Amino acid sequence: MKLQNEINLNLVPDEGENFSFDAEAIKKSSAFDEIALFHESNSINIFITPIGSKHFEVKAEINLKRPLNCSRCGEGFEDWFKETSTEYLSLDKDEEGEDKGFLILESPKWTWSTFVVESVELETPYQLYKNGEKCLEYCVHYDEAVKKGWISIEENKPNAFSALESLKGKLN
Ligand SMILES: [Zn+2]
Numbered sequence: 001m002k003l004q005n006e007i008n009l010n011l012v013p014d015e016g017e018n019f020s021f022d023a024e025a026i027k028k029s030s031a032f033d034e035i036a037l038f039h040e041s042n043s044i045n046i047f048i049t050p051i052g053s054k055h056f057e058v059k060a061e062i063n064l065k066r067p068l069n070c071s072r073c074g075e076g077f078e079d080w081f082k083e084t085s086t087e088y089l090s091l092d093k094d095e096e097g098e099d100k101g102f103l104i105l106e107s108p109k110w111t112w113s114t115f116v117v118e119s120v121e122l123e124t125p126y127q128l129y130k131n132g133e134k135c136l137e138y139c140v141h142y143d144e145a146v147k148k149g150w151i152s153i154e155e156n157k158p159n160a161f162s163a164l165e166s167l168k169g170k171l172n
Contacts, residue, residue: 005031007048009056009091010108016049019112031113032064035120037078039065046112054092055102060085060116070130072142077130085119 007019023042026032036042045061064081089110090102129135145151 005029005111005113006109007046007112008108009048009050009089009105009110012048012050012056014050016047019046019048021045026064029113031117035066035081035117036064037067041065044116051088054090056089056110058087058089058110058112058115060087060112060119062116062120064120066120066124068124068128068130070135071127072129072135075130079128081120081124083119083123085115085123087115 021044023038023040026036026042026044027038041063042065043061043063047059047061049057049059051057061084062081066079066081068077068079069075070077088100088102090104091108093104093106142151
């Protein structure tokens, strides 16, 4: 059986509803192929709470083993993503809902897998290092990268932009 990627918000009872997906269920959806490796502890729990009849609070507890690449050496590694993401949905198209932080849906069928994938992508740090400090300091290409000026050793070391600024200062 394929994993149901949509939840019909109109069918959520007033007291709210929980949707739990375990590792086996997650594996059935190709939606997570890019962001998760199979692991028996993978889980996604979605809690939907109606606010009135056309508004909903959704919370997703996401626990996924992620395939990652080191920002320094490029080597692959795995790490856990464990976050709770919240979003507010509205089925009221006439309202200025977006100003209040609601995402307005065209249909009551909410694609929860897209929300989970976007949350994971947004909340994963831009730079990740396979071996932590070791990868920060050492890389087979590190010396060459420093020599060519692609990276600077210290944060306070003048970068190309500030060097240009000081050059401009000298010319003026
Ligand atoms: Zn690395």
